[in-house]
Amino acid sequence: MIKDAYERIAPHARRTPLLTSPFLDEIAKRRVWVKAECLQHTGSFKFRGAWAAISALNYEERRRGVITFSSGNHAQGIALAAMRHSVSSTIIMPKDSPRIKIENTRALGAEVVLYDRATEDRSIIEEKVNPKKSRILIKPYDDHQVIAGQGSVGIEVAEQSIENNILNAEVLVCSGGGGLASGIALTLEKLNSNMQVRTAEPNEFDDIKRSLISGKIEQNTKTSGSLCDAVLTLSPGEITFPILYRLCGKGISVSEEDALRAMVLAFERLRIVIEPGGAVALAAALFHGDELNQDDVIAVATGGNVDAEVFNNALAQYGSKS
Amino acid sequence: MIKDAYERIAPHARRTPLLTSPFLDEIAKRRVWVKAECLQHTGSFKFRGAWAAISALNYEERRRGVITFSSGNHAQGIALAAMRHSVSSTIIMPKDSPRIKIENTRALGAEVVLYDRATEDRSIIEEKVNPKKSRILIKPYDDHQVIAGQGSVGIEVAEQSIENNILNAEVLVCSGGGGLASGIALTLEKLNSNMQVRTAEPNEFDDIKRSLISGKIEQNTKTSGSLCDAVLTLSPGEITFPILYRLCGKGISVSEEDALRAMVLAFERLRIVIEPGGAVALAAALFHGDELNQDDVIAVATGGNVDAEVFNNALAQYGSKS
Numbered sequence: 001m002i003k004d005a006y007e008r009i010a011p012h013a014r015r016t017p018l019l020t021s022p023f024l025d026e027i028a029k030r031r032v033w034v035k036a037e038c039l040q041h042t043g044s045f046k047f048r049g050a051w052a053a054i055s056a057l058n059y060e061e062r063r064r065g066v067i068t069f070s071s072g073n074h075a076q077g078i079a080l081a082a083m084r085h086s087v088s089s090t091i092i093m094p095k096d097s098p099r100i101k102i103e104n105t106r107a108l109g110a111e112v113v114l115y116d117r118a119t120e121d122r123s124i125i126e127e128k129v130n131p132k133k134s135r136i137l138i139k140p141y142d143d144h145q146v147i148a149g150q151g152s153v154g155i156e157v158a159e160q161s162i163e164n165n166i167l168n169a170e171v172l173v174c175s176g177g178g179g180l181a182s183g184i185a186l187t188l189e190k191l192n193s194n195m196q197v198r199t200a201e202p203n204e205f206d207d208i209k210r211s212l213i214s215g216k217i218e219q220n221t222k223t224s225g226s227l228c229d230a231v232l233t234l235s236p237g238e239i240t241f242p243i244l245y246r247l248c249g250k251g252i253s254v255s256e257e258d259a260l261r262a263m264v265l266a267f268e269r270l271r272i273v274i275e276p277g278g279a280v281a282l283a284a285a286l287f288h289g290d291e292l293n294q295d296d297v298i299a300v301a302t303g304g305n306v307d308a309e310v311f312n313n314a315l316a317q318y319g320s321k322s
Numbered sequence: 323m324i325k326d327a328y329e330r331i332a333p334h335a336r337r338t339p340l341l342t343s344p345f346l347d348e349i350a351k352r353r354v355w356v357k358a359e360c361l362q363h364t365g366s367f368k369f370r371g372a373w374a375a376i377s378a379l380n381y382e383e384r385r386r387g388v389i390t391f392s393s394g395n396h397a398q399g400i401a402l403a404a405m406r407h408s409v410s411s412t413i414i415m416p417k418d419s420p421r422i423k424i425e426n427t428r429a430l431g432a433e434v435v436l437y438d439r440a441t442e443d444r445s446i447i448e449e450k451v452n453p454k455k456s457r458i459l460i461k462p463y464d465d466h467q468v469i470a471g472q473g474s475v476g477i478e479v480a481e482q483s484i485e486n487n488i489l490n491a492e493v494l495v496c497s498g499g500g501g502l503a504s505g506i507a508l509t510l511e512k513l514n515s516n517m518q519v520r521t522a523e524p525n526e527f528d529d530i531k532r533s534l535i536s537g538k539i540e541q542n543t544k545t546s547g548s549l550c551d552a553v554l555t556l557s558p559g560e561i562t563f564p565i566l567y568r569l570c571g572k573g574i575s576v577s578e579e580d581a582l583r584a585m586v587l588a589f590e591r592l593r594i595v596i597e598p599g600g601a602v603a604l605a606a607a608l609f610h611g612d613e614l615n616q617d618d619v620i621a622v623a624t625g626g627n628v629d630a631e632v633f634n635n636a637l638a639q640y641g642s643k644s
Contacts, residue, residue, distance in 0.1 A: 017339060017361060023429065038593040039339060039358075062631030100590065100642070107345065179590075268422065271360040271595040271626030308586075308641030312634045319630030320422070 001144065002151035002187055005052035009152050012038050012084070013048050018160045018298070021269040028286050031296045033166065034266070035157060037273050038304025042104070043154025044230070045153055045180055045302050046140075050077035053138045055149050059266035062087045067135035069093070069122060071229045072101025073303050074140040079108035090135060092125055098229060098275075098307045117224055141179030142237030150180040154187025157298060161192065168194045169296040170249065174197040175208050176231040178240035179304065184248035195298075199244065199251045200281040202228045202259065207235045207263035208244060217241050227310055228259055230277030230303050252291050258283040260314040266301065267311075268320065270313030274304035276314075323466065324473035324509055327374040331474050334406070335370055336362055340482045340620070343591040350608050352385035353618045355488065356588070357479060360596050361628025364426070366552070367475055367502055367624050368392075368399035368462075374459045374471025376403045377392065384409045389457035391415070391444060393551045393624045394423025395460040401432035412457060414447055420551060420597075420629045429605040439546055463501030464559030472502040476509025479620060483514065490516040491618040492571065494603035497521040497530050498553040500562035502624065517620075521566065521573045522603040524550045529557045530566060531573025537565050548578055549632055552599030552625050574613050575587035582636040588623065589633075590642065598636075 002167040019034045038046040039150075054066065065088035068078050077090040082089035089110040093102060094117045101139035106112050111306060115125045138146065157171060171188065173181040178199065185197040199208045205226060210218040226232055259276045266274050274282070281299040285292070341356045359367040376388065387410035390400050397413040404411035411432040415424060416439045428434050437447045452459075462466065479493060493510065495503040500521065507519040521530045527548060532540040541557040548554055558566060581598045584605035588596050596604070603621040607614070 014339065014341075014577075017336065019336075019361060022398040036361075039341060043593050053423040103642070104345075267595055267633075268630070271365050273589055273595060308589070308637040311589075314636050314643075315634050319634075320425070 001148045002155070002183065005145065005148035006152040006155050008055045009048050009051050009149060012051055013152065014042055015156055018164060019270045019272065023269045024265060024286065026265055028297065030292070032285050033164070033296065033298045034270060034282060035153065035298060035300045036272050037153065038272055038278060038289065038301050040136050042080050043304045044073035044077065044278070046073040046077035047080060048152050049146035049149035049179060050074065050138070053143060053145040054081045054087060056145045057136065059296040061136050065089060065135045066138050067128070067130050068138045068140065069139050071097045071107065071232070072305060073230050075101060075105040076108060077109065078138060079105045079110035083109040090129055092122060092129065096224065098305060100307050104305070106117060108276040117162065128285050141177030142239045144239065147183045147240065151183030151187040153180065153300065154184035157184065157195070158188060158191040161195065166296045168294050170294045171195050171197045171296050172200050172252070172284050172297060172299045173197055174231050174278055174281045174302040175201055176233040178208055178236040178244050180300070181248065182240040182243035185243060189247055196249045197247060198249045200284040201231060201251065201253045202226050202280060203253045203255050203299055205232050206251065206253040209253050211236050211241060212245060212248065212251050215245065226256055226279060228256065228277035230275060231280060250291070252284040252288050254280050254288060257266070258287045261318045262286055264314050264318040267315065272301065273304040273306065273311070274301045276302050278303035295319060323470045324477070324505065326576070327467065327470035328474040328477050329470060330377045331370050331373050333638050334373055335474065337478055338362055340486065341592045341594065345591045346587060346608065350612070350619065351611055355476065355486070355618065355620045356592055357620060357622045359475065360594055360600060360623050364395070364398035364402050365626045366395035366399065366600070367472060368395040369402060370474050371468035371471035372396065372399035372403040372460070375465060375467040376407050376409060377456060378467045379501060383458050387411060387457045388460050389452050389549065390460045390462065391448070392462050393554070394627060395421045395431065395552050397423065397427040398430060399428045400460060405431040412451055414444060414451065415516050418546065420627060422517065422629050423627050426627070449564045463499030464561045468563065469501050469505045469562065471505070473505030473509040475502065475622065476506035477513065479506065480510060480513040480517070483517065488618045490616050491620050492614055492616045493517050493519045494574070494606050494619060494621045495519055496553050496600055496603045496622060496624040497523055498555040500530055500558040500566050502622070503570065504562040504565035507565060511569055516573045519569060520571045522606040523553060523573065523575045524548050524602055525575045525577050526576040527554050528573065531575050533563060534567060534573050535557050537567065538571060550578060550581055550599035550602060551587050552597060553602060572613070574606040574610050576602050576605040576610060580609045584608055586636050586640040589637065594623065594627035595621045595626040595628065595633070597625050598632065600625035
């Protein structure tokens with residue numbers, strides 16, 4: 001299924017580069033490879049899963065249109081993939097999503113419905129917007145096609161590891177619901193058993209880390225209140241968790257401050273723009289070396305949709321000074 | 323010579339991606355492709371020419387070491403290429419170079435000698451640092467091997483144009499001394515005669531544009547006083563100018579404000595970091611459409627070494643507002 005998804009995705013997605021910097025290696029005391037999915041179309045890996053899911057719909061399903069909910073990266077991925085397939089899309093987004101994500105989703109042709117996370121129930125909004133469930137729901141992570149699509153990152157990581165003589169490595173993946181991490185883990189299980197996926201999360205949203213320890217799905221006490229919006233989900237999914245539990249190493253969680261420092265180092269050393277939630281894996285690679293086992297670590301920089309103000313504040317606070 | 327240089331460079335340099343965004347296409351009213359050389363090692367294309375030149379030295383020359391002068395991108399390229407060849411390097415840099423460039427050049431193992439452009443004569447410094455001319459001088463652009471090395475960008479552009487079905491295009495190149503533009507122009511002359519190189523410069527440093535009009539080497543009245551430090555040279559080179567004159571279309575010059583706006587759009591829409599001098603080609607693509615002839619334009623984003631403060635100010639001034 002992952003291979004089929006990859007064949008549908010590959011002509012349309014970017015094969016994103018694996019970047020390095022001697023300065024980052026020195027901080028991490030190991031070789032750090034950054035899979036720059038922020039350079040993917042729409043600025044995140046989510047385009048892959050969205051393309052996989054929409055391209056798998058039959059004619060009648062496409063005619064009905066699609067619907068989803070997302071703080072912004074899955075939203076943009078669905079919007080662009082839907083537009084390219086001439087499928088209508090509706091996206092339910094929290095009002096406090098980064099402005100750039102809301103704007104881009106609209107600009108890519110989706111109908112955006114905003115709701116207030118604190119006072120409104122998303123399922124009621126969904127009922128109102130999609131009364132007869134005529135639109136096909138494409139969930140952000142707990143969807144087989146979406147997971148298969150995200151798995152295409154794993155295919156590229158396996159290929160690029162060979163190209164770069166990386167034999168054993170830990171693959172750190174910024175994780176919300178676990179769609180990307182489980183897709184990559186399934187792929188690497190087949191293609192390179194010397195690579196192990198490790199999930200990376202913000203400290204106060206470490207549901208996957210705790211779930212991997214307890215062996216059952218644990219929840220966060222909240223799903224907002226961090227700049228790492230891209231990875232703030234309530235819990236790992238019903239489909240993703242068993243995959244993560246079977247295949248991943250221990251989860252790693254990092255402070256928001258470390259995520260912002262990693263974001264600034266990516267600006268200075270790799271010249272890429274990553275968003276706070278897309279920087280937690282790099283933060284784990286750079287600042288949590290005591291939790292890592294291999295000399296090579298591949299950190300997936302999952303997205304780059306960050307508001308200028310957030311980026312500015314981080315540069316001012318953590319950028320190297322004269 | 324370009325082909326030979328490419329064979330030496332290719333295993334060590336990155337094949338940088340060609341990025342796009344529907345948002346940029348809409349601004350430019352044509353298809354805009356950005357060759358992201360800011361993702362090259364050391365953050366600029368200069369690594370290519372440096373590698374080509376140093377890898378061409380014989381054993382005795384390597385033993386003597388190399389010397390050059392640069393505001394920073396050629397400096398870093400030489401420093402890294404020299405280090406990888408176990409060759410000692412000395413770089414003469416203006417004191418007012420961006421801090422990140424001075425620091426990185428030192429961190430890459432070069433001996434950095436700073437001088438004051440206003441009060442000191444660079445050639446006297448050079449005489450003092452390299453008294454018997456024992457070190458091999460590798461000029462930033464007026465050097466056959468350096469030009470051949472930069473030409474490797476043209477090889478990749480030709481290949482990537484085929485991959486992306488780009489038939490005719492103008493290739494906009496941020497230009498200081500013209501090393502990159504002449505290298506690409508020579509390559510495309512052989513590989514794809516439907517591609518024409520156009521140089522891009524800041525308005526007050528439009529020596530190449532004026533030289534292409536008058537048919538002889540024209541000079542700028544100054545070589546500092548702009549954030550576009552990477553492209554502030556006195557004039558095109560003795561070797562580069564005849565190549566540019568024979569092969570390039572009209573030069574384009576842009577305001578510093580437009581370069582900064584292009585830098586911000588690259589942040590928002592492509593998630594790459596480019597420096598002001600590396601953004602003049604993208605600025606020409608986006609804001610000088612009336613001077614362009616083709617439906618496809620390829621802008622080379624030549625470098626991404628920008629101080630956080632400069633970037634912050636530009637984001638604050640030109641970033642999209644809520």
